[in-house]
Amino acid sequence: xxxxxxxxxxVTGSTSxxxxxxxxxxxxxxxxxxxxxxxxxxxxxxxxxxxxTSACYHRADVxxxxxxxxxxxxxxxxxxxLDILVNNxxxxxxxxxxxxDAVTEEVFRRIMDVNVFGTWYLSRAAxxxxxxxxxxxxxxxxxxxxxxxxxxxIPYAVSKAxxxxxxxxxxxxxGPEIRVNAVAPGLVETPWTETWDALHAAVADRAPLGRSGxxxxxxxxxxxxxxxxxxxxxxxxxxxxxTLGAIG
Ligand code: NAD
Numbered sequence: 001x002x003x004x005x006x007x008x009x010x011v012t013g014s015t016s017x018x019x020x021x022x023x024x025x026x027x028x029x030x031x032x033x034x035x036x037x038x039x040x041x042x043x044x045x046x047x048x049x050x051x052x053t054s055a056c057y058h059r060a061d062v063x064x065x066x067x068x069x070x071x072x073x074x075x076x077x078x079x080x081x082l083d084i085l086v087n088n089x090x091x092x093x094x095x096x097x098x099x100x101d102a103v104t105e106e107v108f109r110r111i112m113d114v115n116v117f118g119t120w121y122l123s124r125a126a127x128x129x130x131x132x133x134x135x136x137x138x139x140x141x142x143x144x145x146x147x148x149x150x151x152x153x154i155p156y157a158v159s160k161a162x163x164x165x166x167x168x169x170x171x172x173x174x175g176p177e178i179r180v181n182a183v184a185p186g187l188v189e190t191p192w193t194e195t196w197d198a199l200h201a202a203v204a205d206r207a208p209l210g211r212s213g214x215x216x217x218x219x220x221x222x223x224x225x226x227x228x229x230x231x232x233x234x235x236x237x238x239x240x241x242x243t244l245g246a247i248g
Contacts, residue, residue, distance in 0.1 A: 002030020013089030017190030021215030062118030095153035136178035171233030186239025209240030
């Protein structure tokens with residue numbers, strides 16, 4: 001028996017990067033997973049078929065409340081229950097923080113729609129099934145950009161700060177049936193950051209652990225939270241020590 005045999009998870013944005021690694025980790029421990037994305041449909045179908053009977057793919061844009069409801073329904077239809085929701089799908093644009101005029105209302109709204117409203121819609125839609133699970137878990141993939149004054153652009157950092165607090169606020173009201181936690185990665189090697197060579201070099205130089213994170217590092221943190229049954233409302237930083245800011 002795998003450690004999470006019998007559990008069913010939705011991992012949003014799981015066709016690449018952190019979401020894909022998390023979906024693979026969950027399946028490796030015996031869980032069943034609904035793979036999701038809004039646009040990379042073929043990659044999702046290929047991953048789900050590689051994972052066999054432990055996975056299915058469901059396309060949904062998390063910024064649509066209706067599609068979030070459809071995603072929860074798809075999990076219940078495919079596997080009959082829902083125990084774990086990993087809100088990983090995210091959106092950003094790279095905009096220097098000093099360039100306030102480059103932040104259009106359209107960009108700000110899209111970032112909030114996907115990152116904040118997406119997590120809110122899907123979490124709310126999943127609550128009844130997660131309560132019925134008896135051991136429900138919501139894990140939000142946020143960012144250290146929500147903790148320090150950094151990140152790819154100001155709206156992204158604002159959205160991730162909002163998610164860190166949403167994590168605490170929902171944890172406060174959803175126990176004891178549901179635990180709510182966040183994983184806040186530093187810089188991670190994924191398709192999202194594949195052209196950010198200078199930043200990867202800077203992190204390798206500055207972080208105590210001497211490298212950027214991997215998607216698997218983040219998947220491990222998700223499994224760690226699932227194992228830690230008395231942990232809720234926590235934001236687990238996975239950044240190789242980057243934000244310690246230590247000198248010496
Ligand atoms: P990625 O580009 O590899 O994956 C993003 C996934 O989200 C893809 O599967 C994409 O299809 C999906 N997606 C995008 N918009 C969506 C939507 N509206 N609905 C459903 N799915 C959608 O990127 P990644 O680096 O693995 O990022 C995953 C998460 O990790 C994001 O929330 C990101 O903010 C967070 N994060 C990443 C880093 C990093 O350095 N890579 C650091 C901190 C936090």
